[in-house]
Amino acid sequence: MLYLFWNVGLLLLCILMESSCATLSPAGVNYEVVALTEIKKALHDPYNVLDNWDVNSVDPCSWRMVTCSFDGYVSALALPSQSLSGTLSPGIGNLTNLQYVLLQNNAISGHIPDVIGKLQTLQTIDLSNNKFEGKIPTSFEDLKNLNYLDVSYNNLSGTLPKISARAFKVLGNPLICGQGSENNCSAVYPEPLSFPPDSLADQPGAARKSHRMVVAFVASFSAAFLFIVAIALLLWWRYRHNQQIFFDVNDSIYGKPVLDWSRRKKIAKGTARGLVYLHEQCDPKIIHRDVKAANILLDEEFEAVVGDFGLAKLLDHRDSHVTTAVRGTIGHIAPEYLSTGQSSEKTDVFGFGILLLELITGQKAMDFGRGANKKGVVMLDWVRKLHQEEKLNLIVDKDLKNNFDRIELEEMVKVALLCTHFNPSHRPKMSEALRMLEGDGFAEKWEASQKLETPRNRAFEHAPQRYSNYVEESSLVEPMELSGPR
Known part of the structure; x- marks a missing residue:
């Protein structure tokens, strides 16, 4: 039952992401995020009320003073009495599902953007008690769903457009309603409306x-x-x-039951299925960027679900990678990501390979090598060495007490080594890794990889071939969690 709950939660996450794809460009940029960021840049915000408006966000619905509809579009922008100045950006015209704009009691100046007249869903606009100047845009005549428009107490001028709103307030604009004006201001605001309008009660x-x-x-x-x-x-x-919800390979360092070999295989396959869904079935695809044992959820039946999407990135299926600041956990970060900042689904595959080694050894990649006998050794380099020396029995978690299948052990180690190849193009896709864990196509893939392991064919022949060298030569030499804004 709980497994079903977590899977439904993951499915809902992807559904919500897919439902918001209408606002995403092919590069995964949310047009509404861009529009709101333009609005923020044009405003002067002395009290930082807009500090959580982050241009790197995928979804603006959690931002302060922004309200979204059930289908995930921005429906209301409410910033009344926030001591804002500056101007109102024309970017507001890209918030095509806006119903309410409440900017009253600020000090916003400049012209009212013409593009507001294109927002056909607008019902309420309150720009009163600001410093707007120029004409009221004639495009407001096209707002057929508008119920309430208040532009009173500004510095507006010109003639009044034919607004179809039930209430239209312009009082306090001397250049429109001053002495000698031809505008009949008293005819265009019947009675003050509350929000929502009280006049509907009549x-x-x-x-x-x-x-x-x-x-x-x-x-x-x-x-x-x-x-x-x-x-x-x-x-x-x-x-x-x-x-505990999150899986920890060291649960036995806390007195909890040791995972047997069959459960470890089950966790490996469940994690692989989750990553296959993110990489190959979601649109846009999702790069997790922090695949490790500590981010795998388990239910009471030891079914695995990929969790913690704090560093995840959306990526169009036509794009091969995204370049960002390096985020993740040392020991799980692919070498090309460390050296270039380029992450792709193949960086997740690398992290999955390290996860397999954590399952086999019963140790965290972060903590590995801190003992006196393995000082300065990285888990991946250690496993590669013992595999070449055909001493795989030395890497198995001692808590298993030799209760494991030797053939399955060798196959899982080889899958891990394929997934952690230094050249990302030689790593399998997650769907291929899953099939290999299930016993399909493993021998052919391993044989093909061995043919590539010649100095002439290495794509990284001028780079260090030990993972520890990548860590040491990068600026991220500390064994620390690299977290922060995406």
């Missing part, structure tokens, strides 16, 4: 409609509240029942 049947809306709101809020409570109770029960 219409036949409006009271019943209002009542139904209140009932619907209360019911929706109650359902959401109960859902949150249910999730909290489930997580609390899970904590009490298992005392």
Whole structure:
């Protein structure tokens, strides 16, 4: 049941990501994030109320003072009384699903962007008590769904466009409504409207409609509240029942039962299936960028689910890589990512190979080599050496007490070595790694890889062939968690 819950959660995550793809460019850039960032750049924000508007985000729905609809589009921009100055960027025209714009009681100046007239879903615009100047855009005449427009107490001028809003307030603009003006300002704002408009109550049947809306709101809020409570109770029960959600290869350093060989194989295959889904079945594909044992979720049946997407990146299937600041965990980061900052699905494959070695050895790549006997040795280099010397029995977790299949051990080690090849183009795709773990095509892939292991064919012949050299020669020599903004 819990396995189903976590898988449904992962599925919902990908569905939500896919549902927001309408706002993504082929490069994985969210147009609404770009639009909001342009708005932020044009404003002066003395109290940093917009500090969590991050251009590197995939989804702006968690940003302060931004509200999204159920399908993930920005529907409201509410920044009243925030001491903002500067100008209002035309980028607001790219928020094509906006219904409410509330910027009243600030000190925003400049012209009102013409492009607002293209936002056909707009219902309420309040720009009152600012320093806007120039004309009210005639494009506002095209806003057929507009209920409320308040531009009072600004420095606007010119003639009034024919606005179809139920309430249109322009009082306090001397160049429009001053003495001698030809504009009939008193005719365009019947009675002040609240939010939502009270005047709807004067219409036949409006009271019943209002009542139904209140009932619907209360019911929706109650359902959401109960859902949150249910999730909290489930997580609390899970904590009490298992005392741990994330998998740790060292659970026996804490007195917990040792994972037997069959469970370790099950975890390896479950993790591979999760990465296959992220790389080859999601659109856009998802690069996890921090594949390691500590980020694998297990249920009570030891089914594995990939977790912790804090460093994940979206990538179009036509793109081979993305260049970013290096983030992840030393010991799991692919050499090309360390040296160039380029991450791809093949960097996840490298991390998966290290994960297999963690499952086999029962040690974390981070902690490996800190003992007196293996000082300065990186796990991957150590395993490669013992594999060449045909001493694989020395790498197996002693807590297994020799209860493992020797043939399966050799195959899993070879899969790990294929996944951690220094040349990313020689690493298998995750779907190929999964098939090899299931016994399909393993011999052919290994034989093909051995033919490539000649000095003439190495793509990295001028680079150090020991993983420890990459770590030592990079600027990231500390055995530390490399986390932070994506």
